[in-house]
Amino acid sequence: MSPYSDRQILAIEDDPLLSSHLSEHLKRQGFSVTLCRDGQQGLALACEERFELILLDVLLPHLDGLSLLSRLRCQRQVPVILISALGDEQARITGFSSGADDYLPKPFSMNELQVRIEAILRRIAYERRQPSHCHGNGLHFSDERSDVAYQGQWLGLTPTEYRLLETLSQHLGEVLSKAFLYQQVLRRGYAQHDRSLDMHASNIRRKLARLGSLPIRLEAVWGKGYLLSSLELS
Amino acid sequence: MPNRHSLFWKLAALLVTFFLLVISLSGAWMRHIDLESSYLSDEARHELRRYADQAEQAAHAGPLAVDAFLTQLKSQEHGWMAVLDNELQPLGTQGLDEELRQRLTALRLLDWPMSRRSRDLPLLKIPFADGQGHLLMQLPERHRPWRYRLLLNLLVQYLLPALLALVFCFGLYRVLIAPLARLREQANALRADQLHAPLDAKLARRKDELGELSHAFQHMAERLQQSVTQQRQLLRDLSHELRTPLSRLQVACETPLEALELRERVEREVNLMRTLVNSTLELAWLDAERPSLPLEPVSLSALWELLREDACFESGWSPERLPCLLPESCVVKGHLNALARALENILRNAIRHSPPNGRVCLGGQREGADWLIWIEDQGPGVPDSDLALIFQPFTRLCAERPGGDGFGLGLAIAQRMIQQQGGSLWAENRMLGLRLNIRLKTV
Numbered sequence: 001m002s003p004y005s006d007r008q009i010l011a012i013e014d015d016p017l018l019s020s021h022l023s024e025h026l027k028r029q030g031f032s033v034t035l036c037r038d039g040q041q042g043l044a045l046a047c048e049e050r051f052e053l054i055l056l057d058v059l060l061p062h063l064d065g066l067s068l069l070s071r072l073r074c075q076r077q078v079p080v081i082l083i084s085a086l087g088d089e090q091a092r093i094t095g096f097s098s099g100a101d102d103y104l105p106k107p108f109s110m111n112e113l114q115v116r117i118e119a120i121l122r123r124i125a126y127e128r129r130q131p132s133h134c135h136g137n138g139l140h141f142s143d144e145r146s147d148v149a150y151q152g153q154w155l156g157l158t159p160t161e162y163r164l165l166e167t168l169s170q171h172l173g174e175v176l177s178k179a180f181l182y183q184q185v186l187r188r189g190y191a192q193h194d195r196s197l198d199m200h201a202s203n204i205r206r207k208l209a210r211l212g213s214l215p216i217r218l219e220a221v222w223g224k225g226y227l228l229s230s231l232e233l234s
Numbered sequence: 235m236p237n238r239h240s241l242f243w244k245l246a247a248l249l250v251t252f253f254l255l256v257i258s259l260s261g262a263w264m265r266h267i268d269l270e271s272s273y274l275s276d277e278a279r280h281e282l283r284r285y286a287d288q289a290e291q292a293a294h295a296g297p298l299a300v301d302a303f304l305t306q307l308k309s310q311e312h313g314w315m316a317v318l319d320n321e322l323q324p325l326g327t328q329g330l331d332e333e334l335r336q337r338l339t340a341l342r343l344l345d346w347p348m349s350r351r352s353r354d355l356p357l358l359k360i361p362f363a364d365g366q367g368h369l370l371m372q373l374p375e376r377h378r379p380w381r382y383r384l385l386l387n388l389l390v391q392y393l394l395p396a397l398l399a400l401v402f403c404f405g406l407y408r409v410l411i412a413p414l415a416r417l418r419e420q421a422n423a424l425r426a427d428q429l430h431a432p433l434d435a436k437l438a439r440r441k442d443e444l445g446e447l448s449h450a451f452q453h454m455a456e457r458l459q460q461s462v463t464q465q466r467q468l469l470r471d472l473s474h475e476l477r478t479p480l481s482r483l484q485v486a487c488e489t490p491l492e493a494l495e496l497r498e499r500v501e502r503e504v505n506l507m508r509t510l511v512n513s514t515l516e517l518a519w520l521d522a523e524r525p526s527l528p529l530e531p532v533s534l535s536a537l538w539e540l541l542r543e544d545a546c547f548e549s550g551w552s553p554e555r556l557p558c559l560l561p562e563s564c565v566v567k568g569h570l571n572a573l574a575r576a577l578e579n580i581l582r583n584a585i586r587h588s589p590p591n592g593r594v595c596l597g598g599q600r601e602g603a604d605w606l607i608w609i610e611d612q613g614p615g616v617p618d619s620d621l622a623l624i625f626q627p628f629t630r631l632c633a634e635r636p637g638g639d640g641f642g643l644g645l646a647i648a649q650r651m652i653q654q655q656g657g658s659l660w661a662e663n664r665m666l667g668l669r670l671n672i673r674l675k676t677v
Binding site for chain 2: 088105192194196198203222
């Protein structure tokens with residue numbers, strides 16, 4: 001049984017080839033996909049029905065994606081991934097400022113799309129769940145201080161670094177994709193040349209190394225994301 | 235205050251000259267006309283002299299002849315007339331009129347200027363040729379002087395300034411409008427896509443506002459030409475570069491291949507094309523928008539660590555071959571993503587041109603308010619003449635390099651990225667390999 005069964009996705013995309021390809025792929029993943037090729041209709045659909053996620057092309061007939069998005073945002077907070085052939089930085093910034101949760105420049109692979117969709121759905125599931133800290137490896141997470149202590153010594157993390165380490169620690173031993181970490185920790189979409197997350201991870205590593213031998217290790221998994229592994233387990 | 239070469243001075247000089255000329259010329263000419271027009275005409279003098287001769291003959295013939303002459307003269311002319319000797323006694327038989335006698339003090343000679351103030355015509359004293367008497371006669375109306383004075387004055391007062399104003403206007407036109415017309419011609423040439431039209435030499439030499447305008451104009455034309463050339467070049471290069479993966483794809487389609495192998499090939503070529511298009515778009519964006527990036531403190535050693543990790547994964551190098559010789563304290567003012575992108579491109583390029591087991595190191599030193607940072611490889615370097623060329627898009631110096639890796643966009647993007655952060659990037663040949671220098675502001 002697929003983890004995404006009965007998840008409703010609305011894809012607003014006017015290229016018939018790409019949209020049928022999209023829908024086929026997403027259906028294979030277990031999503032239930034509604035296709036729409038027109039901006040005006042898409043907006044009506046998005047407002048009427050409850051979707052878990054909307055994939056939105058920027059260039060659409062009748063109503064372009066960005067105006068659609070800002071009109072939709074007046075009514076619904078449903079997550080939206082913008083898809084656009086305009087790949088430059090300016091278009092990305094415009095997309096985010098109109099309220100997109102992520103921005104995917106064309107051309108993209110289905111795997112990439114998959115990762116982004118998972119990241120957003122996972123973030124939403126995360127937000128609904130009560131946070132629970134896992135201890136047991138000697139690390140003490142303090143929400144008040146936004147810091148982590150090991151054997152009474154504080155690491156001296158920044159709030160963002162704390163959020164990153166906390167997110168990773170809740171999925172000990174699991175590779176978290178960059179797309180998800182950007183959504184969850186930095187609250188924005190991931191772009192190919194964005195290095196902020198890497199920089200935060202690198203800072204955490206340096207701070208961990210300062211405390212000497214720790215039972216955890218922050219690892220980069222190339223092309224995928226980050227992993228917090230417990231050395232006692234391995 | 236306008237500067238030394240300003241048009242203001244030319245205009246001021248023209249205006250001042252114009253007004254001074256008008257005032258002095260018209261004043262002088264008015265005086266001249268007043269004087270000249272107050273003399274009797276030659277014709278008048280001749281005629282009056284003839285009367286005097288007749289009077290002289292009559293005087294020689296006796297008082298009766300003088301009376302006859304006067305009677306005859308009165309029938310021809312109006313006003314007073316008398317023939318007198320040197321003691322102002324009448325030579326005829328009749329005595330002098332009392333009114334005429336009173337006027338004897340205001341006699342005028344023929345070659346004197348006539349007064350304009352007296353309302354009556356002036357009384358003239360014309361001496362005989364032998365000096366033994368005079369003919370006294372009121373000037374006939376038809377010979378009255380000042381006749382054209384009003385007309386001449388009008389001419390001098392209005393026509394002369396009007397003519398001078400025309401000359402002045404011509405000067406103004408030469409100074410102001412003619413250069414503008416030449417600029418307009420140049421603009422028209424631009425409109426007709428003749429971007430190479432040279433700057434008018436005469437206009438270029440000017441140092442005033444119009445000269446500045448023409449230089450600004452020239453600058454604009456150059457920038458336009460540069461960007462048009464760049465665009466055409468970019469388009470041409472991009473199409474050329476796309477041909478390679480496309481032709482490989484075509485071959486793959488036409489060759490009977492296993493599904494898996496075909497897919498692998500297609501994926502490889504699609505990725506190649508995607509990278510190419512993305513890089514070109516990025517370059518075009520950097521060139522066209524010239525975005526200003528928000529700057530923040532960036533620690534270079536931490537950044538190098540990230541890049542090294544990626545580079546080691548991509549190239550299979552060990553981290554020891556990519557040492558960082560910079561101190562931890564090296565923090566520059568930059569934009570993290572842009573700086574990372576620039577360094578990544580430089581590093582990739584350096585690794586690509588390194589010999590087997592070569593090293594690429596990051597070094598630098600503080601220079602005042604700047605950090606001078608360099609990335610040095612041990613490759614063959616670049617001919618000195620091509621040091622600037624490697625930052626041009628789609629430049630590949632060694633076309634024979636197997637694999638055809640890279641499109642020659644990496645360094646072009648890197649340079650623009652560094653420039654957007656207020657820094658500079660240039661290349662330099664070292665004893666061993668190529669060094670790329672980056673100058674960035676320190677925090």
